[in-house]
Amino acid sequence: MEERDIMEKLNSEQQKAVAATEGPVLILAGAGSGKTRVLVHRIAYLIDVLGVSPGSILAITFTNKAADEMRSRVDSIVGFGSKEVWVSTFHSLCVRILRRYADLIGYTRYFSIYDTDDQLTLMKNLFKQRGTDPKRMREKAVLARISSAKDELIGPAKYRELNRDQFGQEIAGLYEAYNTRLKESNAMDFDDLILKTVELFEQHPEVLDVYQERFRYLMVDEYQDTNTAQFRFVSLLAGKYRNLCVVGDDDQSIYKFRGANIRNILGFETIFPDAEVVRLEQNYRSTQNILNAAYEVIRHNHGRKSKKLWTENPVGTKVRLRRFANGFEEAEFICGEIMREVRAHTHACKDYAILYRTNAQSRLFEEKMLMANLPYRIVGGINFYSRKEVKDLLAYLKTIDNAVDDLQAMRIINIPKRGIGAATIGRIANYAESGGISFFEAACEADRIPGLGSAAVRKVTGFTDFIGVLRARAEGQKISEILKSVVEGTGYVEELRKEETEEAENRIGNIDELISKAVQYEEHASEPTLSGFLEEVALIADIDSLDDTDDRVLLMTLHSAKGLEFPVVYMAGMEEGLFPSGMSINAFNPEEEIEEERRLCYVGITRAKESLTMTSARERMLRGEITESRLSRFVREIPRELVDVGDEEVLRPAGRTLNLTGRGADGAMRNAILGKAESAGRPPYDRDGDRGTIRESLYVSPYKKAGTPGKTEPDFGVGDTVRHVKFGDGVVKEIKDGGKDYLVTVDFPAWGIKKMYASFAKLKRV
DNA sequence: TATATAGTGTTTTTT
DNA sequence: ACACTATATA
Numbered sequence: 001m002e003e004r005d006i007m008e009k010l011n012s013e014q015q016k017a018v019a020a021t022e023g024p025v026l027i028l029a030g031a032g033s034g035k036t037r038v039l040v041h042r043i044a045y046l047i048d049v050l051g052v053s054p055g056s057i058l059a060i061t062f063t064n065k066a067a068d069e070m071r072s073r074v075d076s077i078v079g080f081g082s083k084e085v086w087v088s089t090f091h092s093l094c095v096r097i098l099r100r101y102a103d104l105i106g107y108t109r110y111f112s113i114y115d116t117d118d119q120l121t122l123m124k125n126l127f128k129q130r131g132t133d134p135k136r137m138r139e140k141a142v143l144a145r146i147s148s149a150k151d152e153l154i155g156p157a158k159y160r161e162l163n164r165d166q167f168g169q170e171i172a173g174l175y176e177a178y179n180t181r182l183k184e185s186n187a188m189d190f191d192d193l194i195l196k197t198v199e200l201f202e203q204h205p206e207v208l209d210v211y212q213e214r215f216r217y218l219m220v221d222e223y224q225d226t227n228t229a230q231f232r233f234v235s236l237l238a239g240k241y242r243n244l245c246v247v248g249d250d251d252q253s254i255y256k257f258r259g260a261n262i263r264n265i266l267g268f269e270t271i272f273p274d275a276e277v278v279r280l281e282q283n284y285r286s287t288q289n290i291l292n293a294a295y296e297v298i299r300h301n302h303g304r305k306s307k308k309l310w311t312e313n314p315v316g317t318k319v320r321l322r323r324f325a326n327g328f329e330e331a332e333f334i335c336g337e338i339m340r341e342v343r344a345h346t347h348a349c350k351d352y353a354i355l356y357r358t359n360a361q362s363r364l365f366e367e368k369m370l371m372a373n374l375p376y377r378i379v380g381g382i383n384f385y386s387r388k389e390v391k392d393l394l395a396y397l398k399t400i401d402n403a404v405d406d407l408q409a410m411r412i413i414n415i416p417k418r419g420i421g422a423a424t425i426g427r428i429a430n431y432a433e434s435g436g437i438s439f440f441e442a443a444c445e446a447d448r449i450p451g452l453g454s455a456a457v458r459k460v461t462g463f464t465d466f467i468g469v470l471r472a473r474a475e476g477q478k479i480s481e482i483l484k485s486v487v488e489g490t491g492y493v494e495e496l497r498k499e500e501t502e503e504a505e506n507r508i509g510n511i512d513e514l515i516s517k518a519v520q521y522e523e524h525a526s527e528p529t530l531s532g533f534l535e536e537v538a539l540i541a542d543i544d545s546l547d548d549t550d551d552r553v554l555l556m557t558l559h560s561a562k563g564l565e566f567p568v569v570y571m572a573g574m575e576e577g578l579f580p581s582g583m584s585i586n587a588f589n590p591e592e593e594i595e596e597e598r599r600l601c602y603v604g605i606t607r608a609k610e611s612l613t614m615t616s617a618r619e620r621m622l623r624g625e626i627t628e629s630r631l632s633r634f635v636r637e638i639p640r641e642l643v644d645v646g647d648e649e650v651l652r653p654a655g656r657t658l659n660l661t662g663r664g665a666d667g668a669m670r671n672a673i674l675g676k677a678e679s680a681g682r683p684p685y686d687r688d689g690d691r692g693t694i695r696e697s698l699y700v701s702p703y704k705k706a707g708t709p710g711k712t713e714p715d716f717g718v719g720d721t722v723r724h725v726k727f728g729d730g731v732v733k734e735i736k737d738g739g740k741d742y743l744v745t746v747d748f749p750a751w752g753i754k755k756m757y758a759s760f761a762k763l764k765r766v
Numbered sequence: 767t768a769t770a771t772a773g774t775g776t777t778t779t780t781t
Numbered sequence: 782a783c784a785c786t787a788t789a790t791a
Contacts, residue, residue, distance in 0.1 A: 091781060190781060358778055421767050559779045581778055624782045
């Protein structure tokens, strides 16, 4: 492609960003301003116009999905050599480097990658071993401290110096022990992947030099989310040629809890005084109304790089606000609305996204989606690879691949049940410890371990022999074949089959899926290896497997939604205490924490292209108890004239429900309150803060009229045959009072047993 | 050693 | 509400 073609479809700022190839460049790219487009065109410009060798260009993203997308877009506009461009995530790039030079820093190329579960298991072991009381400090909290230390490139010794108090000293001790155990197991956690690469570069300048020479042009996406370690990594890489281009938006920095250091972007011009700064402020995604609402929210933050997005897009409809009595009705409204619009063919399912603050909120929506028969996909939550059966099988593969990974060996030594209990495992672990060998090696010498009876020795040897056979066969065998041998040899599936429960069937399904993932890996990897497969599995995120061609409503957290866009967006749970989270409100530095939440809200709003609806519940079930909450301050920050609050907006004195319809309606009072609120120039919901003092505003669900009885008794009983729109005819098995509505269990011959709410499912007696 | 039961604590977000 | 842990029991 020629220069003219590359620049043709770009605005002048975008062109500037594309052409600024030499030296440090900071691209401040607002939401929806076409930053991926700029990066892709920049790569094309480097190759096709400047003649830069594709192999010397490196683009770093945060998710595999973003990397895939960029790779394919580069592929479509760059003539040749696009395959040589390096597009990678921080983590996978570091793994690649580390595998090659692992021996220089005391690891082997087969090192394992520990996920959060592995870390927790390891920490629990350490607590036990060191006699640390889990009531005094929690394992997770210690891991969080260690993780932030690693993000900041602080090792155990430095941590000890920095935290002189007793807790600090104790954590430092655990940190040290934790690192030792990882090293002994030839394993690294997520943070180590970056940290160890930095160490490698710093201790071995000759290695750094190799990569500095290879990557002459660096680009970093989502720069606002980099942490100190990642910053150091990038600085080292770019240290020689200084062609570093970072792209980011300080208003979208939402990963502080993961160590993201907003100073990396805010202070870029201080660190690189000669940096060229380009601002992309034209938005191509959202309507003016949506963009204005987003701006009104984000402008409440201090210390941001001031900028205001604009768009040539239509004004669009107002942002809608709908309030409900509880989360249940909220979910019913959203799902019902989507269902009606999909039926009317206004939109396809994939045009919708439901965004929320916490994963726990997904359950309510999932139930309603099932009842409404809408295809959906929940992103995040429990990862496929963290299911027990999948982890068990992977532990076998890891033990075969990396024999010194004690954690995995200990996990599977009694899976399936071989009659090896805690006592035996303890004795093997002791023996391993005193002999300075790995757990698995110790198990291989079971007959020499004091305290093990002949029965125990026999059982342990059975296990080690099994692994031995698998390992001997693994050489040159396909990964899927190894996996199948494990499944057969352990009798895992057989055991599950015997259970004859739906749960077990699911697990078997997951095992099949794991095997097919292995097959897929063998097909797409250039040089498939067992380590390679395990690494891919460890670094994959749920979001990476999103397929934008499949027609489903997407449900995910606001965090997961970053980088995506949808025609119709619902932001659910807009309540104080939930969003912004109670954690942030009660933090020791609430201002800062709430600003982070506000950025998250900004990210959510700017995901919407055509339509945005915010919803909230006045009552919500939060860890087992019902909590009452006020409308989120973020909603209240949007001026009234930008918000459509629905046509049944009413205000009621606290503790009393207004009669709005029919004879004797409290019309005068309603008008008085409304009029007063509006003449005062404040949005009615702005006074929501007065809860309990005077009166609160109330937006009644148009879906369920105020005062309507929540449920009507079904006209059928147990044993009757009923008809469902989708499932056809079935026999009623059970009717239960489900609070808001009657919960009916029906056996449909063609679909199996389903539970549903009577009036919502519109069951009819036949 | 394996299993059933009661009791305990937890939740923000994730590569 | 739920998952995880400690304890009692077979």
